[in-house]
Amino acid sequence: MTWVDLVGYSAATASFVAFSAKTMIPLRVAAICSNVLFISFGLLSGFWPSALLHTLLLPLNIHRLLAMRRLVRRVAAAAHADFFEAEWLRPYMRPMSFTKGQPIFAKGEASHGVYFIVSGQVHFPEVGEQAGPGLMFGEIAVFTNEGRRTLSCVCDTDVEVLYMTNEELRELYFQNPEFGFHLVRLIVGRMKRQIDRMQDAGIRPAAA
Numbered sequence: 001m002t003w004v005d006l007v008g009y010s011a012a013t014a015s016f017v018a019f020s021a022k023t024m025i026p027l028r029v030a031a032i033c034s035n036v037l038f039i040s041f042g043l044l045s046g047f048w049p050s051a052l053l054h055t056l057l058l059p060l061n062i063h064r065l066l067a068m069r070r071l072v073r074r075v076a077a078a079a080h081a082d083f084f085e086a087e088w089l090r091p092y093m094r095p096m097s098f099t100k101g102q103p104i105f106a107k108g109e110a111s112h113g114v115y116f117i118v119s120g121q122v123h124f125p126e127v128g129e130q131a132g133p134g135l136m137f138g139e140i141a142v143f144t145n146e147g148r149r150t151l152s153c154v155c156d157t158d159v160e161v162l163y164m165t166n167e168e169l170r171e172l173y174f175q176n177p178e179f180g181f182h183l184v185r186l187i188v189g190r191m192k193r194q195i196d197r198m199q200d201a202g203i204r205p206a207a208a
Contacts, residue, residue, distance in 0.1 A: 004044045011037030024175045028065035093162035104153040111141030111149055113165040120159030124151045139187060142166050
């Protein structure tokens, strides 16, 4: 076996590891190693189609790896910041508009996604609370067994929001365990603050 063959077998092994990876960051790292090795093998052996293909795939895998690492860092930073400043999901959401008096969702209805307020104000009738720009809401129902809204949400003014479906949120959640961990930390942090407010108001919360 020549050292050129060794490079080829190493490239195939790295490719196998990439396809076997269960999470995105290890997958991209293995794919990048595979790309580099296949480029080397193609140039050394004169197998130009392989070298060309992996030359095109290499920057794509690097870009995806860096994007996922940036996402993880933003979520990690958000876990130590106030929940209402959690804007790390913005690149993965799409804009929507609602008019004054329009309900965004009603208590008990099926949950289809989460929202982030860009401008305007909403209120939650069941608890008498209002919210404005910078609040992400609707995420609790994604993780309940019933998958239904625990509160209603109505627009006090014209409202601009960013929206992400439950499926898109779950995809991000399952693609990267660290992302999922910090997302849970954000949700638990919000629930803890709600419990603290209830206790300060002399209301005894239900057992957790």
